[in-house]
Amino acid sequence: MDKPSVTVVIVNWNSGSLLADCLEYLARQTLPPARVLVMDNGSVDGSADCAGRFAGVTLRMLGKNMGFAAANNRAFDEVDTEFVALLNPDANAEPRWLERLLAAAKAHPDVAAFGSLQLMQGAEGKVDGLGDAYHFTGMAWRKGYGRRLERIDLVPGEIFAACGAAVLYRRDALLRAGGFDEDFFCYCEDVDLGFRLRLAGERCLFVPDAIVHHHGAATSGGNRGEFAVYHGHRNLVWTYVKDVPGLLFWVLLPLHVLFNAACIALFSTRGQGRLVARAKWDAIKGVPRAWAKRAEIQNRRVASIGQIWRAMDKRILPLR
Known part of the structure; x- marks a missing residue:
C-alpha cells in the first residue's frame, strides 16, 4: 500500500525516553507516514540517538535550542508532502491517529488544519485538550483541559485553532501563512498560527477520534514552571497585537490591558x-516589531471582522 503524502515532524529537546516511546507508538500507525522528521534542538541527554532504530525516521541535529517555532520552520523548509503532522515527543499516538486525521482531511478538502483529542498520559479519562480557544480579552487556553472525558460530548466540529502537540496541516496553507513566528520561541505559537490561518479565510476542525496521550510540558518544567509561564504570557500579548483585526483591536484593547493586569x-x-x-514588560518592548508584522498580516486578511468575532469565546468567566 502506498504511504500517504504526509510527513510527521517531531521537535525534540532533552526528552529522555519519551522520544523513543513516541516513535514506538508512531511505528504502529495503521496508516504510516511517508516520512518522520525529528528535529533535535541541541539535546545533551542523548535522547535523539534512538531515532536511528526506526525505519523511515530522519534525524536533523540543529546544534542548539532554536525553540519549537524555529525548529518546525526548518522542517517545513524541506517537507514536500501534501500534509504536515506535528507531534510532540511527549505525546503517544493511538494506532489510528494519523489515519483518522487524513480521513477528515479527505472529507473536508476546504479545511487547512485538523486538531486531535489529547488525553492526559497517566491520568485515565482526563482531557489534556480539545483544541485551542481564544477569548475576546486575548486569553487563550486548551479547551476541556482537566475535565473528565465522560462529561464531554465529543463531536467533530470547528475550533479556533489546533494545539501544536498533535495536529495535521495542509502544507500549502501552512506555508502561505508563513509557518510559526520564531520570535515566540515556544508557547502560544500554535494559537498565533491558527489565528493567522483564520484571518486568511482558513478553518480548523477538531477530530475527536484522532487520539494522542500527552504528558504535557514534560521538557519545559510543567505548565506552571517559570519557562512556560513567562513565554506563554509574553506571547499572548504579541498574538493580540499581531492578529486581532481592525476595529476589534481598539474596542477590545481596554479589556486586554485589564486581563494582563x-x-x-x-x-x-x-x-x-x-x-x-x-513577561508583559518584555512583550511591550516587542510591540513595535509585532506591529510591523501586524501590518502585513492584516493586509492579507480575507475573513471579516464579524467572522473573527464569532470564532472567539465570549463567556464572561471561561474556565475550560
Whole structure:
C-alpha cells in the first residue's frame, strides 16, 4: 500500500525516553507516514540517538535550542508532502491517529488544519485538550483541559485553532501563512498560527477520534514552571497585537490591558507575579516589531471582522 503524502515532524529537546516511546507508538500507525522528521534542538541527554532504530525516521541535529517555532520552520523548509503532522515527543499516538486525521482531511478538502483529542498520559479519562480557544480579552487556553472525558460530548466540529502537540496541516496553507513566528520561541505559537490561518479565510476542525496521550510540558518544567509561564504570557500579548483585526483591536484593547493586569495580580498569589510582570514588560518592548508584522498580516486578511468575532469565546468567566 502506498504511504500517504504526509510527513510527521517531531521537535525534540532533552526528552529522555519519551522520544523513543513516541516513535514506538508512531511505528504502529495503521496508516504510516511517508516520512518522520525529528528535529533535535541541541539535546545533551542523548535522547535523539534512538531515532536511528526506526525505519523511515530522519534525524536533523540543529546544534542548539532554536525553540519549537524555529525548529518546525526548518522542517517545513524541506517537507514536500501534501500534509504536515506535528507531534510532540511527549505525546503517544493511538494506532489510528494519523489515519483518522487524513480521513477528515479527505472529507473536508476546504479545511487547512485538523486538531486531535489529547488525553492526559497517566491520568485515565482526563482531557489534556480539545483544541485551542481564544477569548475576546486575548486569553487563550486548551479547551476541556482537566475535565473528565465522560462529561464531554465529543463531536467533530470547528475550533479556533489546533494545539501544536498533535495536529495535521495542509502544507500549502501552512506555508502561505508563513509557518510559526520564531520570535515566540515556544508557547502560544500554535494559537498565533491558527489565528493567522483564520484571518486568511482558513478553518480548523477538531477530530475527536484522532487520539494522542500527552504528558504535557514534560521538557519545559510543567505548565506552571517559570519557562512556560513567562513565554506563554509574553506571547499572548504579541498574538493580540499581531492578529486581532481592525476595529476589534481598539474596542477590545481596554479589556486586554485589564486581563494582563489581572494576570499579574493572580500570579502574585502563586509567587510568580514578578515573572508575569517581566513577561508583559518584555512583550511591550516587542510591540513595535509585532506591529510591523501586524501590518502585513492584516493586509492579507480575507475573513471579516464579524467572522473573527464569532470564532472567539465570549463567556464572561471561561474556565475550560
